[in-house]
Amino acid sequence: MRAIVQDEYGPPHRLTLGEVPVPAPGAEEVLVRVHAAGVDYGVWHLMTGLPLVGRLGFGLRRPRNRVPGMDVAGTVEAVGPHVTAFRPGDEVYGEATGAYAQFALARPGRLARKPAGLSFTEAAAIPTSGVTALRAVGRVTAGDRVMVIGAGGGVGSFATQLAAAGGAHVTAVCSTAKADLVRSLGAQAVIDYTREPLTGTYDLIIDIAGRRPLALLRGLLAERGRLVLVGGEGGGRWFGGLGRLPAAQVISLFSRQHLEPLLSLTRAADLDTLRGHIEAGAVRPAVGRTYALADAPTAIADLAAGNAPGKLVITVDSVEPGSTGDGKDDEDGTETGTPRP
Structure with a gap:
């Protein structure tokens, strides 16, 4: 699958677009087909390895997770055997590991149903910042x-x-x-x-x-x-x-x-609360700019510069329900459920 890859700490130009294996969900994990991913300062800290005290948690010499990105919106591709809250095809948003890729892994407790009426791009702007x-x-x-x-x-x-x-x-x-x-x-x-x-x-x-x-x-x-x-x-x-x-x-x-x-953590209960505010019309995501996956380094640089209004979002597989995510719909109009790069 296509993914943004980072093998050492440093500025945005250290990030590259590459190919990595599709991750397999563990017993209590959800595999999400990523349609959009948010950009926030947590990603910047993980990219630069600053402040240095943070490396105690995310890797002393190099990032523990090669693929950056946390905020995610997409559809459930597969679930581990112990996951009961979600099933393939569900539209979700929340926090994942390695969201700057076509597929990412997430814990069920960090995901929630995507707010009705929002695009995946809008939903990806919510999790970390909204919570x-x-x-x-x-x-x-x-x-x-x-x-x-x-x-x-x-x-x-x-x-x-x-x-x-x-x-x-x-x-x-x-x-x-x-x-x-x-x-x-x-x-x-x-x-x-x-x-x-x-x-x-x-x-x-x-x-x-x-x-x-x-x-x-x-x-x-x-x-x-x-x-x-x-x-x-x-x-x-x-x-x-x-x-x-x-x-x-x-x-x-x-x-x-x-x-x-x-210092807050993204939890399903808070995502559900935000969904209520959004569906009631009290809150809306303020998406400032969107970027293609290959332009993730530019998105992070723009965030650090502080010039972009609202929330920045990376679009990965911008599809509607019923699409395979590679730009070609299945003959019967449904997803196959099999990850494809």
């Missing part, structure tokens, strides 16, 4: 004042919508180029951080992949407000942007303000 935003926003009530820093990106676009759907007054912080997008997602106020300082007082601040000092953010937070720190971009090679997290936890012990580092 992270869901956890970050938590429970908001009508009238809550919420600031989303990084509102024009993947996590931020979902956080803005979820907070607005909960009745909060949302102030979105983004660049000039993304201002129209965040307004269309429900932000009542926009701060262009390239032109103006952060001002106001908020019950909830969601700082996405930022490095702003905790003292500055606490100055914007209400006395009993909540600050959620998402991701850890930038910073030094060893710990990256994670340096604020221990300090945030210590401050929370002695303050009425709650500072919460957020």
Whole structure:
């Protein structure tokens, strides 16, 4: 099968399009025919091997998984003998291992039914960013004042919508180029951080992949407000942007303000919750750009540059149900169920 392959850590040009065997599902695994895959900062960290502390989990000298990619949307091709939640032909979305390929393996607990009415491309934009935003926003009530820093990106676009759907007054912080997008997602106020300082007082601040000092953010937070720190971009090679997290936890012990580092995992229950919001019309994926599988290195470079609005998605086998995924329908209009490269 065609796949993006990485044999050593480094910049995007180290990624190549190659041929690898179709993986076989284990007893508790699902083989997904990938139609689209999302691009997020987790992929960037796994590609670069930064921060270095992360290599304890994903490989000391080289990536443990040769094929990158996590967010996936596609159809179930085959299931292990212990899997009962899914069967071949089901349309699913969630988290997989090696999503930048024609086929990828996933755990049933990391998959859910694809939201009705969404294309595979739209569905692939949801899992990591949507679940992270869901956890970050938590429970908001009508009238809550919420600031989303990084509102024009993947996590931020979902956080803005979820907070607005909960009745909060949302102030979105983004660049000039993304201002129209965040307004269309429900932000009542926009701060262009390239032109103006952060001002106001908020019950909830969601700082996405930022490095702003905790003292500055606490100055914007209400006395009993909540600050959620998402991701850890930038910073030094060893710990990256994670340096604020221990300090945030210590401050929370002695303050009425709650500072919460957020490292979320994609779970089926959260994907089901997001599907409910999407099918109710309260949330929509903000897909900024799409790329062919061979252009995955460009997609990751664009993400790191921070210029692309919304979520970036790689299309792999863009097919509708009833297609074999290689551009030719079977004679009876159904899938054969046999993986083909």
